[in-house]
Amino acid sequence: MRLLAPALALLLGACSGMVLLPLAQKPTSGEPALTPARPTRPALTVLLAPSLPRPAEARAAIERSLGKSFDLAFVEPPSRPARAPDTTAIEADLGAARKAYVAADFSPCLARTGELARVTDLLAQGERSLAERLLFWRIACRVGAGRAADARRDAELFAVLELDPPPDVEAAAPDVESLVAEAARGVSTSARHPLRVVATAEGATPQAVVSIDGRPRLCVAPCAVDLHAGDHAVRVEADGFEPEARVVRLEEPGGAVTFSLGRADPALAAEQWTARHASGAVDGAASVSLLATALRARTLAVVAGEPAPGGKRRLTGTLAVDGAIASRSERLAAGDAEAAAAAPALVRDLLLRGRLIDEAPPLHKRPVFWVTVGLAAAAAAALTAALLYEPPSTVEVTL
């Protein structure tokens, strides 16, 4: 009994340890144990790019692996083409003005060409061709109406903006073409001056693209563009921000203009993403940041796939938190099926590197492990004591 007791106690201790230890170490299906860094289930938006093979299988695998720790939402990439500016009214006005001009009815011709602001608006919208036609026929109408000074001022603007005469220039009288050509010659001999364009957004410097006078993407702010002195339509655009356009008067020896961009709303971000990234790499940094805004996802994981040499598949993942890239990861899979199965591990990599989850510490570094060991040892000790204890035996003697 004295030999059997410690053996039984050790056995019980080991059994209790085996019972308690799994409580300390949650089952992880062979993967490293992970614990969410936050006490409540955080939201995680997952976008599986169309390039990812077997997206349904990948989605199911991710749900199985992370569904208990995260409030998962699977989304599709947005598809929201930007609407082109409605120029129908201007086209109609231009046709009417041209018709009135041909009929030498200059009063409606002047009225239909409208204010000069329409030209700068068109330039700001990037409609340079339409702006050229509108301003040219505005000049023609003024020449026809005998308003030579106004016509000359418009012709100088035409030259400062470095607009080209429209294809239907031959429909106008030769003196109109002469006036435009003369103004162009005059402006071309004048010096150009730098216009420095700076863009800020919430204290940062976004990668803002600068368009001037309807000529797109001249430079990326902060930058300087040499222009003739005069009024210019400057437009600044950046992914994730509202575009801003302004007419800037440039004088000698140059000038600077600063744009302060506001954050784009999800609809605009969706338009920007559709225009710039829908047909390209979905998991690029700019694309993911824009997607996060477009999809209203505070935490967005984008998983994409691409063919790799040897018939393999390379899985790439990008995690954005609050619109900023928090982590990137990639894995190589043997084939399409393996790629879908590897998607959860890739997302885990992203979450680990993005510090949205903590890697569970080794078992021996967890307090609960030592508590469990202590309990098992105490149980073994108690059992040993109980088995080895011999209660006081009393003997009574009777007659």
Added chain:
Amino acid sequence: MRRLVLILFLAACSGDTRTIDLAFGAGTRSGLRCQDESGAFLIARAIDPGRILRFSVLVDFIDIGGVPMCRPGDIIDFCQTRDCAPLPDRACFDVEPRTIPLGANALEVVAEMLRTLDGQLVTGDAPQTPVIIRAVATAQSCAEVPGITALDPGELIGCAWSCPVQLDSIEGDVVLDLPALSDRCSTSVTLCATAGVFNP
């Protein structure tokens, strides 16, 4: 699991109490049939003129510090180098007096009187050392013999003792008797009662 723990706890905490009965040897072996040198039964010392038999039984334990053989010579040799003294715990029973009817056998009456003591508790917690159990019958009352040294050798009517035993390691009854070669055994009774037989 909870039930197992409870069983273990109860098993661990519950004590074990065993009962050992003392049995007197028959006839002379209990010393009650012993006669003195004149041939008178010692038991006559406990019968008053009114034929009333009145005696008490004193039971005590002699700590002998080991377990020698049961032969008296072996015990005496064993106790040469040991104290073999009675332990302080002792029990004394005043046996209810009885009148011996005319023509009745006094020894049978004594046997009946001793049976009235059946089941009487000598000790609830027996010594855990090797002991010899001794029972002394005397015409003195328990009140008159507060200690073994108070025994009057002239009032002794019998004595019996057991072999050396370790009470917490034996099972069954323990027999007490008085080894004697004949009925003229008053000297043996005196030696037994005064412990001289063990520690002369």
